Amino acid sequence: xLCRLCDDRWKAALSTVTQLTHFLLSGGSRPADVNKTxxxxxxxxxxxxxxxxxxxxxxxxxxxxxxxxxxxxxxEPWWPAGTSILDGFLPSLTVEEAIEAMRDLVSWVEADPSxxxxxxGAEEAIRFYRETQRQLARFPLEEKPKxxxxxxxxxxxxxxxxxxxxxxxxxxxxxxxxxxxxxxxxQMREFDLRLYRLEIEGxxxxxxxx
Numbered sequence: 137x138l139c140r141l142c143d144d145r146w147k148a149a150l151s152t153v154t155q156l157t158h159f160l161l162s163g164g165s166r167p168a169d170v171n172k173t174x175x176x177x178x179x180x181x182x183x184x185x186x187x188x189x190x191x192x193x194x195x196x197x198x199x200x201x202x203x204x205x206x207x208x209x210x211x212e213p214w215w216p217a218g219t220s221i222l223d224g225f226l227p228s229l230t231v232e233e234a235i236e237a238m239r240d241l242v243s244w245v246e247a248d249p250s251x252x253x254x255x256x257g258a259e260e261a262i263r264f265y266r267e268t269q270r271q272l273a274r275f276p277l278e279e280k281p282k283x284x285x286x287x288x289x290x291x292x293x294x295x296x297x298x299x300x301x302x303x304x305x306x307x308x309x310x311x312x313x314x315x316x317x318x319x320x321x322x323q324m325r326e327f328d329l330r331l332y333r334l335e336i337e338g339x340x341x342x343x344x345x346x
Contacts, residue, residue, distance in 0.1 A: 138252045142262055146252065149265035150242055152277075153193055156268065157238045159277055160190040161231045181275060189271045190234070191224025196264040197241055203256035204248065213244040287328055289313035290320055 138146060164181040198221040205212040215221065216237045218229035225234045245251055252258045279301035287297045296314040299322060311322045 138258050138261060142258075142265070143252070145265045145269070146261045149268035150246060152272070153197065153268055154235060154239050154242060156271060156275070156277065157190050157193055158231070158235050160186040160193075160271070160275060161225070161234055186275060187225075189275060192267055193264075193271060194219065194224045194234075194238060194241075195221060196260070196267045197238075197245065200251060200257060200260040200264050201241065201245055203260040204245075204251045204254070207254040207256050208248075208250065213241060216240070283314075284311065284325065286332060287311075287325060288332060289316060289318055290324070290328065291318035292316040 160181065163183060163186065198215075201213050202221065204210075216233070218226045218233060219237050220226060225237075229237070250257075252261045281298050281300045284297045284299050286295070288295055289297055292313060292315050294313060294315040296316075298312050298314050300310045300312055309322045310319050311325070312319045
């Protein structure tokens with residue numbers, strides 16, 4: 137049996153894994169039903185690493201199903217063509233087919249509350265939720281606003297510029313000043329940083345020549 141904390145993490149991983157798999161296999165694109173949260177705008181993930189991550193999610197969840205079937209002396213779930221319990225999603229599988237396979241596997245596991253009641257199933261469930269947490273840490277579904285170091289606001293000149301990720305899929309990034317609220321195109325970032333560097337170099341040169 138899982139402890140309460142592990143059970144909460146197990147259930148959270150199950151509720152997230154299909155969305156995360158879609159995110160990984162589509163290179164960072166987000167499905168339509170989660171576009172109301174801030175996230176990445178378009179494919180940005182390294183394809184090889186993201187694909188291997190999705191494969192790992194599949195094989196670890198498959199391990200839960202296999203351990204349960206073995207312990208309960210029942211049949212394993214139906215494994216769709218193009219999937220492997222050892223290798224994950226094969227290249228012949230489309231993204232849509234892989235997502236459907238993952239969704240079906242999650243449903244199979246969730247349908248039986250005794251999946252984690254035996255040692256084997258519980259151990260595999262812990263392995264699965266840890267793997268899900270690991271991949272979420274590597275490939276977060278949501279980007280958070282963060283302060284841009286060494287960058288002055290173009291309006292008030294305060295060091296208070298916040299980088300806001302896209303609110304919806306394919307939206308643009310926005311730089312916003314936390315002091316005055318001014319917004320502008322983050323593509324000007326390198327130009328502004330170069331000006332700031334020149335400003336510092338000029339101040340150093342003036343101090344040395346004084």
